Amino acid sequence: MADRYLHFTGTAPGRFLTRRLGLPQPAPLRRWTLETPSLDGPLLHLTAGKPAHPGTLGPVLAATGLKVTEQADRPAGIVLDATGVTTAAGLADVHAALHPVVRSLATGGRVVVLGTSPSPDDHHQAAAQQALEGFVRSLGKEIGKGATVQLVRLAPGADPASAESTLRFLLSPRSAYVSGQVVELSADAPGEVADWAAPLGGRTALVTGAARGIGAAVASVLARDGAQVFCLDVPQAREELTRTADRLGATALPLDITAPDAAEQIAAAVPGGLDVLVHNAGITRDRRLANMAADRWASVIDVNLDSVLRTTDALIGSGTLRRGGRIVATASIAGIAGNNGQTNYAASKAGIIGLVRSLAPRAAAEHGITVNAVAPGFIETKMTAAVPLFIREAGRRMNSLSQGGLPVDVAETTAWFAQPASGAVNGQIVRVCGQSLLGA
Numbered sequence: 001m002a003d004r005y006l007h008f009t010g011t012a013p014g015r016f017l018t019r020r021l022g023l024p025q026p027a028p029l030r031r032w033t034l035e036t037p038s039l040d041g042p043l044l045h046l047t048a049g050k051p052a053h054p055g056t057l058g059p060v061l062a063a064t065g066l067k068v069t070e071q072a073d074r075p076a077g078i079v080l081d082a083t084g085v086t087t088a089a090g091l092a093d094v095h096a097a098l099h100p101v102v103r104s105l106a107t108g109g110r111v112v113v114l115g116t117s118p119s120p121d122d123h124h125q126a127a128a129q130q131a132l133e134g135f136v137r138s139l140g141k142e143i144g145k146g147a148t149v150q151l152v153r154l155a156p157g158a159d160p161a162s163a164e165s166t167l168r169f170l171l172s173p174r175s176a177y178v179s180g181q182v183v184e185l186s187a188d189a190p191g192e193v194a195d196w197a198a199p200l201g202g203r204t205a206l207v208t209g210a211a212r213g214i215g216a217a218v219a220s221v222l223a224r225d226g227a228q229v230f231c232l233d234v235p236q237a238r239e240e241l242t243r244t245a246d247r248l249g250a251t252a253l254p255l256d257i258t259a260p261d262a263a264e265q266i267a268a269a270v271p272g273g274l275d276v277l278v279h280n281a282g283i284t285r286d287r288r289l290a291n292m293a294a295d296r297w298a299s300v301i302d303v304n305l306d307s308v309l310r311t312t313d314a315l316i317g318s319g320t321l322r323r324g325g326r327i328v329a330t331a332s333i334a335g336i337a338g339n340n341g342q343t344n345y346a347a348s349k350a351g352i353i354g355l356v357r358s359l360a361p362r363a364a365a366e367h368g369i370t371v372n373a374v375a376p377g378f379i380e381t382k383m384t385a386a387v388p389l390f391i392r393e394a395g396r397r398m399n400s401l402s403q404g405g406l407p408v409d410v411a412e413t414t415a416w417f418a419q420p421a422s423g424a425v426n427g428q429i430v431r432v433c434g435q436s437l438l439g440a
């Protein structure tokens with residue numbers, strides 16, 4: 001179901017009327033296209049305090065291909081290096097740096113604040129660095145014009161070079177529907193990309209639930225980025241699955257992911273092994289708990305969580321997921337905020353968050369594998385088109401960008417996690433929700 005309100009506010013009378021009535025003013029988001037792969041304008045590089053890694057951020061920003069400058073009338077992006085802010089008094093530098101320029105940010109612009117992990121041993125540093133989170137989340141809510149604001153935290157010992165894949169993503173049209181997020185980078189080696197135009201070149205990826213919706217978009221973006229893709233979906237969806245796979249030059253794998261031998265079947269289908277495993281298949285069986293039969297509970301936990309645990313264990317254990325592999329699971333903001341009628345679904349999606357946080361450090365230490373999750377908010381799919389009108393409208397508007405996201409927004413975030421150069425991005429739950437108010 002198309003977002004007619006978004007279309008209406010894009011017309012002159014629509015803009016006039018909705019402004020007069022004080023209604024939300026969603027700015028049309030500019031997403032990645034072959035013709036417009038990057039932001040349209042210069043990148044302003046600012047600092048607050050004395051940077052923790054002087055001289056190292058500049059080359060990373062220059063590598064994005066954007067024109068990096070210390071002064072610009074209408075920047076398309078602003079990066080504030082706040083790694084040197086270690087006291088409450090030092091926060092004044094954050095205000096001093098951004099206050100004069102924030103209004104000049106171009107429509108659809110990007111603000112990224114670079115910080116460091118709050119220290120367990122220095123409560124002054126921890127207070128100052130944690131303050132940046134509240135700052136970023138608030139700025140995201142007030143900035144408007146389709147702009148986004150994020151905080152990227154470097155672990156002790158990590159330098160800005162480990163943030164390259166993350167900065168490239170956040171400072172591009174690929175992250176159009178990601179805002180108000182905090183990404184923590186580990187001190188692990190990031191890994192290298194041979195060709196940034198095809199960062200997944202030579203890699204093999206499996207996407208579950210890939211016949212349609214978000215999964216089909218993920219398969220498409222991974223293929224665009226150079227991966228050889230296997231699209232898995234239930235045998236009942238074989239026709240749609242084959243159509244999707246054929247369109248992408250991918251391989252269709254009709255298989256129910258809850259089958260007891262699913263992991264063996266996957267291993268047999270990808271004899272060369274896998275580099276990227278995307279757990280996207282998911283179902284809803286909504287009812288309030290008092291009305292929910294045990295089978296509705298069980299099927300949702302089985303598809304959304306248990307099968308993810310089983311196949312992850314088996315594919316790592318058998319070595320099918322190769323060293324340096326990337327696992328991307330699909331949570332949901334319902335798993336963070338909870339939702340009326342979704343105790344089963346929210347439990348399954350919160351379970352995904354538990355899985356990611358626990359497995360990520362061990363998988364990295366033992367196998368060089370990263371484990372992250374996307375947590376979509378309101379995404380325009382068949383699933384959300386079926387939601388009753390008023391709830392659908394609320395879902396679309398109750399976020400900082402005043403609109404729903406598209407499957408491609410979740411797919412772009414997944415592709416960033418999947419990159420070989422994202423080795424320092426591990427154990428992260430990144431919401432693709434336009435900074436939804438739910439669970440924020």
Ligand SMILES: NC(=O)c1ccc[n+]([C@@H]2O[C@H](COP(=O)([O-])OP(=O)(O)OC[C@H]3O[C@@H](n4cnc5c(N)ncnc54)[C@H](O)[C@@H]3O)[C@@H](O)[C@H]2O)c1
Nearest residue numbers: 209211213214233234256257280281282332376379381383
């Ligand atoms: N659409 C949203 O707004 C939204 C929000 C938050 C999270 N999500 C999550 O994103 C993922 C994709 O959602 P979507 O909106 O594209 O849903 P969708 O229903 O359009 O697609 C899900 C796909 O998974 C497949 N699938 C279901 N059970 C399977 C099984 N046992 N084995 C293999 N494949 C199976 C389905 O056949 C379908 O093709 C899900 O995990 C969902 O929970 C979606």
